[in-house]
Amino acid sequence: MTQADLPELTPLTPGTASEAGATDVYGSLDPAALRHPDSLKWTAFPEGVIPLWVADMDYPVAPPILDALHDRLTRGLGYPQLPGDPLLNAALRERLASHGLTDLPPEGVAFLPGVVPGIYASVAGLTRPGDPVLSMTPVYHPFHLAVTEQGRRVAAAPLREPEGTGARWEIDWAALETAAQGCGLLLLCHPHNPTGRVWDAAELARLRDFVLERGLYVMSDELHAELRFTSQPFEAFAADPRVRARTVTLTGPAKAYNTAGLGIGAMVGHDPELVRRVRAAAGGLMGHPSALSVTAWQAALRAGGPWLAETVAYLRGNRDVLGAFLAARLPWVRCALPQATYLAWLDLRAHPRAGDIQQFLLDEARIAVHNGPVFAPGELGARYQGFVRLNFATSRPLLIEALERMADALGETISA
Numbered sequence: 001m002t003q004a005d006l007p008e009l010t011p012l013t014p015g016t017a018s019e020a021g022a023t024d025v026y027g028s029l030d031p032a033a034l035r036h037p038d039s040l041k042w043t044a045f046p047e048g049v050i051p052l053w054v055a056d057m058d059y060p061v062a063p064p065i066l067d068a069l070h071d072r073l074t075r076g077l078g079y080p081q082l083p084g085d086p087l088l089n090a091a092l093r094e095r096l097a098s099h100g101l102t103d104l105p106p107e108g109v110a111f112l113p114g115v116v117p118g119i120y121a122s123v124a125g126l127t128r129p130g131d132p133v134l135s136m137t138p139v140y141h142p143f144h145l146a147v148t149e150q151g152r153r154v155a156a157a158p159l160r161e162p163e164g165t166g167a168r169w170e171i172d173w174a175a176l177e178t179a180a181q182g183c184g185l186l187l188l189c190h191p192h193n194p195t196g197r198v199w200d201a202a203e204l205a206r207l208r209d210f211v212l213e214r215g216l217y218v219m220s221d222e223l224h225a226e227l228r229f230t231s232q233p234f235e236a237f238a239a240d241p242r243v244r245a246r247t248v249t250l251t252g253p254a255k256a257y258n259t260a261g262l263g264i265g266a267m268v269g270h271d272p273e274l275v276r277r278v279r280a281a282a283g284g285l286m287g288h289p290s291a292l293s294v295t296a297w298q299a300a301l302r303a304g305g306p307w308l309a310e311t312v313a314y315l316r317g318n319r320d321v322l323g324a325f326l327a328a329r330l331p332w333v334r335c336a337l338p339q340a341t342y343l344a345w346l347d348l349r350a351h352p353r354a355g356d357i358q359q360f361l362l363d364e365a366r367i368a369v370h371n372g373p374v375f376a377p378g379e380l381g382a383r384y385q386g387f388v389r390l391n392f393a394t395s396r397p398l399l400i401e402a403l404e405r406m407a408d409a410l411g412e413t414i415s416a
């Protein structure tokens with residue numbers, strides 16, 4: 001199958017950018033150049049394997065970020081302003097306000113060397129050793145590692161699987177209710193990695209009622225918020241004043257602007273005491289973001305908009321290619337296409353090799369994907385055996401080649 005054989009892509013909704021500017025560059029990425037020793041994604045597996053695993057995009061850094069980094073280097077690499085660059089602070093507050101996080105107090109923003117340290121600090125600061133911590137599975141694995149590595153227990157509420165075409169992964173309210181017993185903290189991933197769900201207004205409203213009724217704190221990881229494929233504005237969990245005093249929101253540039261190697265994030269909250277308490281839980285172990293990461297994020301917020309819009313449009317095209325390919329060539333593979341993120345959560349449980357599907361795809365298709373069980377703690381991981389997470393943020397020709405290899409290895413039909 002070539003790109004020309006694929007069904008027409010869904011048109012972009014009015015008001016969203018076209019991918020045109022990105023297509024030339026992203027469409028002609030060279031695997032030999034991507035496979036440089038600095039890249040975890042491209043060096044973790046043998047040559048010839050197409051890496052569709054860790055959440056990095058294969059695209060070059062946005063030109064305004066590169067320019068700002070070059071410029072920053074001419075001014076030396078002394079400490080940036082602590083506790084936070086005022087220009088970055090102002091630009092971030094403006095962006096967060098567009099998500100509904102208005103009226104943040106002056107002490108409501110704390111810069112961190114990444115989002116994951118904020119997840120760990122939230123667990124450390126808002127729970128005690130031995131406590132159960134509420135989380136919905138499958139989920140980005142540091143959510144449960146932050147709990148178990150710090151002597152807490154995961155109280156897992158599995159999401160409800162999509163049933164039928166067009167269905168989505170949903171919150172299982174009964175499971176959440178049961179798992180919440182004894183918990184004081186909910187870890188929320190919004191948009192959700194790995195299913196790509198952007199929790200909608202009704203779900204967020206119900207979730208807010210849920211945490212208010214039970215007096216739960218909330219850590220809402222909103223790192224993927226800028227990578228949405230809809231033109232709807234993003235609604236942060238703490239957009240509603242009712243839950244602001246009990247929520248810390250984590251964000252950063254790493255996913256949207258593809259700068260994970262620089263390391264920076266922020267924890268924001270409307271209650272300065274809550275922000276202080278979480279930040280203090282990590283103490284001096286937390287460290288500060290680097291000067292270059294501060295510069296990069298500032299440039300991204302100030303001038304990265306057009307690059308981001310084209311990149312999201314290209315990703316959306318890739319998502320639609322993936323959906324069309326699965327429908328045409330692997331109709332037995334189940335996947336609710338993501339509303340955000342460049343990650344797709346594929347259900348391959350119908351395959352006879354579902355029990356070692358990640359290894360099978362590595363050996364037989366020469367593609368590297370993340371294995372389903374990673375996305376739940378301990379024994380609960382078995383529930384996601386046969387699922388894989390596929391990162392489609394690569395060139396469209398490489399994506400199509402990977403999908404062709406998958407179809408050849410897996411077989412287009414599965415006999416019962």
Ligand SMILES: Cc1ncc(COP(=O)(O)O)c(C=O)c1O
Nearest residue numbers: 055114115116140193223254265
């Ligand atoms: C939901 C989520 N949070 C956090 C991270 C990592 O953030 P950082 O690299 O800033 O620690 C990722 C990376 O994929 C992620 O998907």
